[in-house]
Structures are given as C-alpha cells and as structure tokens.
Amino acid sequence: MKLGFILGEVGSGLRRNLSMVVSVVLVTLISLTFVGTAALMQMQITQMKGYWYDKVQVAIYLCGEHNEGTNCAEGAVTEGERGEIKSMLGSAAVKPYVDNFEYESKEQALTHFREQFENSSMSETVTADQLPESFRVSLVDPEKYQIIKELFSSMDGVDVVVDQRELLEKIFSIINIASFVAIGIAGVMILCAVLLVGTTIRLSAYLRRRETGIMRLVGASKSSLQLPFVLEGVISALIGALLASGVLWAAVRFLIDDKLALDYKDTAFISTGEVFMVAPWLILLGVVLAGVSSLVTLRRYLKV
Amino acid sequence: MIRFENVTMVYDQKSRLGSENARPGLDDVTIEIDRGDFAFLVGASGSGKSTFLRLILREIVATGGSVHVAGQNVARISSWRVPKLRRGIGVVFQDFRLLPQKNVFENVAFAMQVVGESRSAIRDHVPEVLKLVGLEGKEKRQPDELSGGEQQRVAIARAIANKPQILLADEPTGNLDPATSVGIMNVLDRINQNGTTVIMATHDDGIVNSMRRRVVELSLGKIMRDEIAGEYTSMIPVINQDGTRELRQADHSTWHRPSTGNQAFAPFDTEDDMP
Numbered sequence: 116m117k118l119g120f121i122l123g124e125v126g127s128g129l130r131r132n133l134s135m136v137v138s139v140v141l142v143t144l145i146s147l148t149f150v151g152t153a154a155l156m157q158m159q160i161t162q163m164k165g166y167w168y169d170k171v172q173v174a175i176y177l178c179g180e181h182n183e184g185t186n187c188a189e190g191a192v193t194e195g196e197r198g199e200i201k202s203m204l205g206s207a208a209v210k211p212y213v214d215n216f217e218y219e220s221k222e223q224a225l226t227h228f229r230e231q232f233e234n235s236s237m238s239e240t241v242t243a244d245q246l247p248e249s250f251r252v253s254l255v256d257p258e259k260y261q262i263i264k265e266l267f268s269s270m271d272g273v274d275v276v277v278d279q280r281e282l283l284e285k286i287f288s289i290i291n292i293a294s295f296v297a298i299g300i301a302g303v304m305i306l307c308a309v310l311l312v313g314t315t316i317r318l319s320a321y322l323r324r325r326e327t328g329i330m331r332l333v334g335a336s337k338s339s340l341q342l343p344f345v346l347e348g349v350i351s352a353l354i355g356a357l358l359a360s361g362v363l364w365a366a367v368r369f370l371i372d373d374k375l376a377l378d379y380k381d382t383a384f385i386s387t388g389e390v391f392m393v394a395p396w397l398i399l400l401g402v403v404l405a406g407v408s409s410l411v412t413l414r415r416y417l418k419v
Numbered sequence: 420m421i422r423f424e425n426v427t428m429v430y431d432q433k434s435r436l437g438s439e440n441a442r443p444g445l446d447d448v449t450i451e452i453d454r455g456d457f458a459f460l461v462g463a464s465g466s467g468k469s470t471f472l473r474l475i476l477r478e479i480v481a482t483g484g485s486v487h488v489a490g491q492n493v494a495r496i497s498s499w500r501v502p503k504l505r506r507g508i509g510v511v512f513q514d515f516r517l518l519p520q521k522n523v524f525e526n527v528a529f530a531m532q533v534v535g536e537s538r539s540a541i542r543d544h545v546p547e548v549l550k551l552v553g554l555e556g557k558e559k560r561q562p563d564e565l566s567g568g569e570q571q572r573v574a575i576a577r578a579i580a581n582k583p584q585i586l587l588a589d590e591p592t593g594n595l596d597p598a599t600s601v602g603i604m605n606v607l608d609r610i611n612q613n614g615t616t617v618i619m620a621t622h623d624d625g626i627v628n629s630m631r632r633r634v635v636e637l638s639l640g641k642i643m644r645d646e647i648a649g650e651y652t653s654m655i656p657v658i659n660q661d662g663t664r665e666l667r668q669a670d671h672s673t674w675h676r677p678s679t680g681n682q683a684f685a686p687f688d689t690e691d692d693m694p
C-alpha cells in the first residue's frame with residue numbers, strides 16, 4: 116500500500132466527516148488544555164518551592180506604636196527589649212537551630228516592600244512607620260519552627276512570630292486544589308474525547324463502507340484497511356493537542372510572562388519553557404488515546 | 420483449484436438447535452472445480468449459490484467439512500493471510516458496486532492501489548484491462564454516465580485487475596437485458612479463455628442454455644446435478660391430465676448426481692491441491 120494512496124484516503128475521510136472531526140479536535144483541545152494546566156500548576160509549585168524554601172525564614176515581628184499583640188501593651192519595642200531578643204537568638208539554647216539571623220529595620224522593610232510590589236499603587240502610599248521592624252531568622256531545619264515560636268512569642272517587645280513557610284504552604288495547597296480540579300475536569304473530558312473518537316471512527320467506517328467492502332474483496336491487508344481510519348482519529352487528536360499546546364503557551368506568555376511575573380518580581384514563575392516541556396507529553400497522550408480508541412472501535416466495526 | 424469436501428454451512432447455529440425447520444445454507448456439499456473451468460451455479464432462490472461463493476472467498480467459514488482453494492484449506496488460513504487469498508480471487512456482483520465518485524480508470528486502479536501496485540504498473544495495466552472488457556475510450560467517465568452493461572464491465576475489469584486465478588460472479592447479468600448480458604458473457608468467456616477459472620451463479624436460463632458449460636444445480640443447499648455441458652433446468656414442463664401445468668424432473672441420461680459417487684466430470688486436481 117502506497118503512502119500517497121493512504122493519505123488520499125485519510126484526506127477524503129476527514130473531508131466527508133468534517134463536523135465530527137472538528138468536534139474531536141475541540142474536545143481533545145479542551146481536555147488536553149486541562150491536563151496541561153494541571154501539569155503546569157504542579158511545575159509552578161516545584162518552581163516556587165525551589166526558589167522560596169531556602170529564602171523563607173521565620174520572621175519575629177517586633178512591636179510598633181499601635182500594635183495590639185499581648186506583649187505590646189507598653190507600646191513600641193524598646194532598645195533593651197530588642198537587645199534581649201538579639202542575645203536570645205545568639206544564646207546556647209537557640210543557636211543550634213539557627214542558621215543565621217538578621218535585623219530588618221522599618222526603613223529596610225519599606226525598601227523590600229517597594230521592591231516586591233514595584234508595580235502596584237500600594238507601594239506609593241505605604242510609609243516606613245506602617246511596617247514593623249523584625250528579625251529574619253533562617254533555621255537549620257525549617258521543620259523546627261515550633262521551638263523558635265515558643266521561645267520568642269512570649270518575650271516582651273515581640274508582636275508575633277510568623278513562619279513564612281506556612282504562608283507558602285497555603286498558596287501551594289490552593290494551587291494543589293486547583294490542579295486536582297483541573298485533573299478531574301481533564302479526566303471527564305478525556306473520557307469524552309475517547310468516546311467521541313470511537314463514534315467518529317464508527318461513523319467514518321459506515322460512510323466509507325463501499326470502499327472498505329471493495330478493499331476487502333480485492334484483498335486489502337488488515338493494516339491498509341484500518342490505517343486510514345486510525346490516522347483520521349490520530350490526526351484529529353494531534354491537531355487538538357497542538358492547539359492545546361498553543362493555548363497553554365499563549366496563557367503562560369500573556370498571563371504569566373507579561374503580567375504576573377512583572378507584578379510580582381520577587382516570585383519565581385514558570386515560563387514558556389515549561390510549556391515546551393509539557394507539550395510533547397500532551398501530544399503523545401492525545402495521539403495514543405485516539406489511536407487506541409480507533410483500533411478498539413475498528414475491531415468491532417471493520418472486520419477483515 | 421477449488422474443492423469442497425462435505426461442506427455444510429449452518430448460518431445460525433443456535434436457532435438451528437432451537438427450531439425444527441431451520442436448514443443449512445449448504446448441506447454436505449462435495450465438489451471439485453478445476454483450473455480453467457467455467458461453471459454455472461444454478462438453483463432456486465435460497466438454494467445456497469451465494470453461500471457457495473462466499474465460502475470460497477472466506478467471507479464465511481464452513482461449519483462442517485472443508486473448502487480448499489488453490490490447495491489451501493481456507494479455514495486454516497490465519498486471518499492476516501486472508502487478504503492474500505482474496506487477491507487471487509476476483510468477484511463481480513449483480514449491483515456492480517462501483518465507487519460513484521471515482522471515474523472508470525480510478526475504479527479499476529483502486530483495486531491495484533489497495534494491494535500496493537506502483538503508479539507505473541497501474542498506468543500500464545489498467546488500459547489493457549479496460550480494453551479486454553471493451554471499455555476503451557471511456558476511462559474518464561463517471562459510473563453514473565455509463566449504462567448498466569458498461570458499469571458491469573468496469574466491475575469485471577476491477578475484479579481481474581490483479582490477475583486473479585479465479586473469478587466469482589454472483590448473478591452478474593441479473594440487472595441487465597438479454598442483449599447486454601450476452602456482451603458480458605463474452606467478456607467472461609474471454610477471461611476464462613485466458614486461463615481464469617470462472618464460477619458464475621445465475622438465474623438466467625438463456626445464458627446457461629446457450630453457453631453449454633458445466634452446470635451445477637443446487638437445491639436447498641444440496642447439489643442436485645453436475646453436468647459437463649448442461650442446461651439451466653432439469654425440470655421440464657408437463658401438462659397434467661386435468662390441464663394444469665407443472666415442472667417435473669426430466670429423466671435425462673447425461674445427469675450425474677454426486678450422490679452416486681460419480682466424479683468423472685470433476686477429477687481431483689491432485690498436483691494443485693497438495694498443501
């Protein structure tokens with residue numbers, strides 16, 4: 116069987132069955148977009164973990180003028196209290212847990228804040244006085260955060276002890292939930308796609324029963340009988356997968372690269388590079404699902 | 420070339436067990452058709468003619484006995500080698516079965532494309548075949564621009580495009596008028612003279628009677644007679660004493676019922692049929 120002949124048959128099949136082919140393309144597009152989104156969200160989490168985990172610290176916020184924390188009744192932290200906290204951080208009891216620590220004044224806090232929220236209007240209106248001073252503590256083992264919290268929470272002049280990792284974990288769990296939802300939708304859509312490919316191939320086999328009947332009689336091999344139909348399903352799915360990759364690329368390019376990444380300079384975001392890592396798998400998934408679904412259908416509806 | 424050994428074809432095994440009056444499409448048929456033979460398959464509707472042809476093509480597999488084509492027991496051929504068997508067999512039907520959106524040339528070329536013939540082989544061979552069936556100059560016509568006879572010629576051309584050793588025709592003249600039928604028979608005869616074994620199921624008594632070829636008559640799935648140069652019917656009209664007419668079995672001395680074990684007209688083609 117010559118390739119040109121097979122491709123001609125595929126072409127005529129695609130034309131004759133155009134509306135079904137379009138629906139296969141669209142359903143594959145949607146299902147694979149969801150699969151890809153879930154994958155990209157997981158990659159975003161990994162990215163953020165890698166970027167943040169060695170940077171995030173435990174922040175010991177000190178009392179400002181108007182804090183209402185239990186230890187802040189006497190107003191802003193005093194020089195003495197600050198010194199005591201500092202020496203506590205250096206004490207034998209605490210030292211084994213602390214990798215290093217650093218004091219951040221109100222002014223430094225403002226600078227960091229401005230860097231982080233460069234593009235947002237908030238950075239203009241915030242003043243140094245509104246931001247608390249703090250000690251930034253890096254732990255040897257971030258899991259031992261509870262010990263630091265217990266030791267410092269009750270000290271005079273300490274407003275609150277915050278584990279920044281906890282904040283991150285919250286973000287991660289939100290992203291995780293979102294990707295589970297995406298996977299769920301993707302699962303349903305993939306099922307739709309597989310069934311639709313089956314139906315399309317069945318319809319196509321029915322529309323071309325004259326040709327296949329004659330092909331069987333003149334001795335077409337099983338593969339040359341089935342290949343045009345399988346290719347029809349696979350090509351439709353391939354188009355859907357390519358479109359899905361395109362949609363993901365555009366989403367990352369215009370939503371993340373051009374917007375989020377500029378707004379939140381301090382955060383690591385995935386970029387179009389990650390899309391290029393995901394896309395081949397989406398294409399493979401689409402092609403394999405369509406191929407298997409076509410073959411299974413043909414076993415029933417196109418016997419040799 | 421083709422040998423049936425006690426072939427029985429029961430279409431619906433379950434219903435046969437269930438109901439009394441269900442009968443097999445073919446019932447214990449034993450026959451041999453030699454290379455180069457031209458055989459007519461006659462018999463009433465439902466007598467098993469199409470079943471006979473479909474068994475040769477291995478569209479269906481006999482439920483009893485064995486069918487040998489070119490020395491092979493077709494039931495033993497694995498499904499992926501069935502296409503190879505079919506390439507050696509051409510088939511023609513009453514309803515032509517041309518592809519309406521392809522022209523004459525393309526319809527014939529299709530059979531060659533399907534089995535992977537090269538473009539140049541197709542370009543050389545298709546005009547030859549069209550000439551053989553008498554369709555020179557009509558290559559570019561669409562099927563709906565052809566008469567029934569011409570369409571059947573295209574179908575025959577397609578059936579022999581891959582040079583099969585066997586040509587099966589299931590009522591090829593069923594839709595054609597007598598004059599056109601004669602033309603088709605001439606084409607089939609020419610193909611047979613080129614060495615192709617032809618088996619033709621037909622209801623056309625005129626054709627059978629004038630061709631004087633081998634006639635195999637089936638009735639209710641059994642072989643009724645097998646004559647070397649037979650006529651369409653073994654029945655002759657008899658006028659009864661009360662004035663009614665009916666058909667009776669004629670007592671014809673040239674009949675040879677297979678049940679007598681007389682295989683003189685169909686000797687085994689042993690050298691061909693040894694697997």
Ligand SMILES: Nc1ncnc2c1ncn2[C@@H]1O[C@H](COP(=O)(O)OP(=O)(O)OP(=O)(O)O)[C@@H](O)[C@H]1O
Binds near residue numbers: 466
């Ligand atoms: N696919 C099938 N399933 C069940 N029974 C069938 C099938 N095909 C044929 N039969 C039965 O087998 C018997 C023989 O049918 P067959 O088609 O061989 O007859 P035929 O001689 O070709 O008739 P006709 O001259 O009308 O074409 C009939 O009783 C028919 O009902």
Ligand SMILES: [Mg+2]
Binds near residue numbers: 469470589
């Ligand atoms: Mg029939």
